[in-house]
Amino acid sequence: MTTMSELPEDVVNEILPRVPLTSLRAVRSTCKKWNSLSKYRVFAAVRKQFLGFIMMDYKVCSMRFDLQGIRNDGEFVDPSIKQVDILDQIEVSKVFHCDGLLLCVLKDNSRLVVWNHYLGQTRWIQPRDSFHKLDRYALGYDKDRNHKILRVFADYEGRNQVSGYEVYSFRTDSWKAFCLTPDWDIESHQRGVSLKGNTYFLAQEKKITVGGGKVEDILLAFDFTRERFGPRLPLPLQSDEADYFVSLSCVGEEQLAVLHQSWEISDVVEIWVTNKIDPGAVSWSEFLSSVSDFSVNPLAGSFFIDEEIKVAVIFDLDGDKRNETCRNQTAYIIGEDGYFKSVNIGEARNLGIPDKDGYTQRIYSRPLVCSYVPTLVQLQINQPGTMIESHD
Secondary structure, eight states: OOOOGGOOHHHHHHGGGOOOOHHHHHHTTTTHHHHHHHHHHHHHHHTEEEEEEEEEEEEEEEEEEEEEETTTTTTOOOOEEEOOOOGSSSEEEEEETTTTTEEETTTTTEEEEEETTTTTTEEOOOOOOOOOTTTTEEEOOOTTTTTTEEEEEETTTTOOOOTEEEEEEEETTEEEEEEEEEEEEETTTTTOETTEEOOOOOEEEEETTTEEEEEEEEEEEEETTTTTTEEEEOOOOOOTEEEEEEEEEEEEETEEEEEESSSTTTEEEEEEEEEEEEEEEEEEEEEEEEEEESSSOOOOOOOETTTTTTEEEEEEEOOOTSSOOOEEEEEEEETTSEEEEEEEEEEOBBBBOOOSSSOOOOBBBBOEEEOOOOOOOOOOOTTTTTEEEEEE
């Protein structure tokens, strides 16, 4: 009888790409050969697919999205989405990815959990003082590959303006707090995107002009080695009241992409990618510009791009705002050549809470997507409730 370890390599290469993310632990435990091959062959074989995680209705799900057959409806396969069992006991409000690790913010803002999917490890992190629902977070690492978490907080009693930040070090198991009074702001819905260890935010610089103030959109980097925000970096376009930058996304491990939409010019969606980027410099080139029949919500609008077939996939709710009883979470696939396809990925949960008069405003959950690559980073597993030493 042939064992798993004795299967020919060409057979193994056929099997591994079909393994869902949620089953990788079982594959690794099959035998030493499969354990070593799973890290490299699975992800090399699916390089033409998007592999990542999507947060839907406060639950983290794995997602595999194959775009190769999109221009032939007979070949296109709807994305595979499966809930992650190891996190099914918690509700998550935000997710962030860096270097194969997933940072999850609990819905009640009581704790954070970092998860290494490939190794099946989790690490729970308590606040130095307390977390807030409007905190901004990011995950990154310094030049010594020490992974860290950034928490940006605000004066929540006043104008919700950024007033400081904290950095948690995995190596020292502690928080450090920094005061900050910047002339820029990061809005609470903006999600940091990590690239080569550093994290980038869409931010707004406040300028005093004759007759009042002016807001200018900027790109802002956080350097985890220096534990400091870098200089203001330019974005490819500047927005006005009818235009805005929606969100950032990683393109592989070397580039960043930004999504911009104009409401005045036929709902034009533009995506730009970096030619060069580091915490001190950036340059841009246009990836695609497409007229869309949907509006991307600035509170959501997570996306990824496929450079080979020149398309972008944007995740948001469907466009039927008139339907007050049901909305769908949707993947919009757009191309510069005018290609458009919408894919229903599940019914959106109504998150509305009744007011004192019993009226419930319908607020629907929006999908949030991040990419994924495997990592062997050890998390030094702890248990929920473990107290973390703090340093001011």
